[in-house]
Amino acid sequence: MRQVNGTVNNMITKARMKNIALIVIGSLLYAISVNVFTVPNGLAEGGLTGFSLILFYLFRLPPSYTIFIINILILAIGYKFLDKRTLYYTLIANGIISVLLLLVTQWAFIPETTLLAPIGSGIFMGAGIGLIMLGHGTTAGSDIIAKLLHKYAGINVPTALLLIDVFIVVPSAFIIGAENAFLTLINLYIQSKVIDFILEGLNPRKSFFIISAKYVEIAEAIEQQLGRGITILDGKGYYTKEKKEILYIIISRREVLRIKRIVEAIDPNAFMTISHVQEVTGEGFTYLSEEVQAQRITEAEKEWQG
Structure with missing residues (x-):
């Protein structure tokens, strides 16, 4: 029992230390963005x-x-x-x-090159905010106001966030000038892309829906050549009323071309859709976080006691 409790506590402690480390690094990048790039160049x-x-x-x-x-x-x-956890890490951040x-x-x-300032500011600020969010914190402010506006x-929250940014950036144009206001918009765009990159990871996923009469051959070829698991969904054509088997597969971005070539080689008339996947969790794609593992250990301990 003591060993189980010790394991749970160690895992939770490690997770907290990891989150705080991410927040510290993210906060440093945030400060660099403001003090090194944004303010010296008169940006907003x-x-x-x-x-x-x-x-x-x-x-x-x-x-400050x-x-x-x-x-x-x-x-x-x-x-x-x-x-409670997000509030705790937000206060720390x-x-x-x-x-x-x-x-x-x-x-x-x-x-000397004007565009380097908003590019640098956007990269550092986006990376900083992204790491703080990975550490389960937030920079407070706009997020909470957006939720208040939503309630x-x-x-809706994305529209509210956009309105807040517009409400801040537009008046700032009269203070920092129109040119710097446009450079600030470039900064904000880069920020959003870097945040997405940080949160999605280094290898965004793609999903394929494939409809073909030769679905068995296509599935076998994909499994043999790429080693990817495939899900077969049952479908039915609305017009023809015919049953159709649909292949569903999640792959990395670099495997997209290989999948397309396999399908086109087996059935040039196959119907395919390719979509961007924001996040993939589960066996074969991610490992359980230490906090989730600790929670499951605790639940297992309660069941054992019962």
């Missing part, structure tokens, strides 16, 4: 970070203080929208970001 940001930068450009208020204070106020208002914004001030990157105004 979206969300509450952007609002803090507007206060800095107008009144020279340090972003305004970001911390504003986020604490937002958390106090909307804490119920975050689960907020504190670390504020401290690092004070410490990372001795460097500034002012490039009380009926605006």
Whole structure:
């Protein structure tokens, strides 16, 4: 019993240390983005970070203080929208970001090529936010406001986030100038792509739906050449009323061309659809996180006690 409890505690401790490490690294990248790329080049940001930068450009208020204070106020208002674990890591992230914004001030990157500033800012900020999210934290601010708008105004969260960014970036154009406002939009676009890249991983997946009378031959060829598991779904044509077998398969992006060539070689008339898969979990694609493993061990222990 003690050994099981010790194993569970060790796994949870390791998971927490991993999350905090991700948050620390992400917060450092966040601070570098603001202090090294964004502020020295007179750029803005979206969300509450952007609002803090507007206060800095107008009144020279340090972003480290305004970001911390504003986020604490937002958390106090909307804490119920975050689960206990996310709230805990969000508070840690907020504190670390504020401290690092004070410490990372001795460097500034002012490039001769104008586009390098928003590119650098977008890469570092996107990577920072992505790592903080991987560590089960958030940068608070806009996320909580978007959820409040969704609850009380009926605006969906992605639209609310976009409106918040527009509400911040458009007025900032009168402070930093139209050119820097357009560069800020480039920064925000790069951020979104880097965040997606961080959260999806280095190898995004694709899904195939294949409808063919020669589905058996196609499935055998895919299994033999790629070693991928395949699911056969039962379907029925609406017009013909004929039953059809549909092959469903999840593959890596680099295997797309090989699958297409296999299908075209066996049945040139086969119907195929290819879709992007946001995330894949389960046997053969991911391992259980340490926290999930710890939870399952705890559940197994309770069953054993019962």
